[in-house]
Amino acid sequence: MPERESNLDVDVEIRDARTAVLSVGGELDMETAGRLDGHLAEQLSQGRHHLVLDLSALDFMDSSGLNVLIRSLHRAREAGGDLYLAAPNSAVRRILEITGVTTTIPPHDRVAEALAAADGGR
Numbered sequence: 001m002p003e004r005e006s007n008l009d010v011d012v013e014i015r016d017a018r019t020a021v022l023s024v025g026g027e028l029d030m031e032t033a034g035r036l037d038g039h040l041a042e043q044l045s046q047g048r049h050h051l052v053l054d055l056s057a058l059d060f061m062d063s064s065g066l067n068v069l070i071r072s073l074h075r076a077r078e079a080g081g082d083l084y085l086a087a088p089n090s091a092v093r094r095i096l097e098i099t100g101v102t103t104t105i106p107p108h109d110r111v112a113e114a115l116a117a118a119d120g121g122r
Contacts, residue, residue, distance in 0.1 A: 008032035009057070010039045018081065019050040019118055021111060025057030028065030036065070040072040049081025050118040054111050056087035061095055073105055086114035 007026040085107040108114040
């Protein structure tokens, strides 16, 4: 069986000293979750504790991706910040709903809404 190439893109946009938007695209699974975890940990270590994840280009997420979200949420909150989810497609939103993640991290329809929530959370 040929090796599957990992398919995850993460673009980081620094909004200010405490806020970053990470645009996540492709597939967030066991093979790629570590990459996103690393990006999120890097932002937290740089003092950006309000993290917005733009999920509009994310096609798939499994339990490994969910674990990254939950760990990052706890890390951000311990640092006095928070994690905000924005624009998940219907498949990703369904996974978030089924697993109950939406009760802890309610998704926003647009990045602008998540940024507004982050600004209000300071």
